[in-house]
Amino acid sequence: MLNDDDLIYSYTRSQALADGVLVDLSERAHSCSIRYSTACTASVWAVIQAIPEPDRDMREVAEAVRISAVLSAMLEAIRAARGTDRVVFRALGAELWAQCGPGDDGEPVITIMLEGED
Template structure:
């Protein structure tokens, strides 16, 4: 039995992706050099793929920028760190300069409890 008693309900990463709470960017992240599944919260997705999209941009380019900055943050992080904070620049409104958007990424076990996954979130999300 679990130390806190019987499990009443659990919500898996796969369910969160199916429900749209998380958006799976694993295919694109593999192109960017990540070797584990990667997802973003719906809040981060709203920044990557806003409606309407600022002119001369697309979600893939914005996602690629996000992954590049995350990769740099991971390289600067302490060895063994499971969390990194970073702030990629995004044009949030057409005609405005890019603004830093604070985010954080967590690396931890996925649904199987063993294989690592990365989740990118906004401050206050978990």
């Protein structure tokens, strides 16, 4: 009836971004010299947003600083690792890891996850 090559269902990165399962960080990543599209899981996004700021403007600034902290820690881990598609690092008090793999069209993309997520 079915063999190993029959695809029953596929959930694309684009769908995950549209659904909020992944949060696009590409614009901020590009400003940090990361040339690949970059996203984090909703769980990592919750860590980034975990510290409430009373003032809306300050909340946006704090969020940008926390995103930069995650991306900087990831970049440091990538530079230290050299030649691997997976790095583990710590940022904002959380154990994180990033995977570079193929996007929907085979292009390299980076996904940042909490340790234990896949």
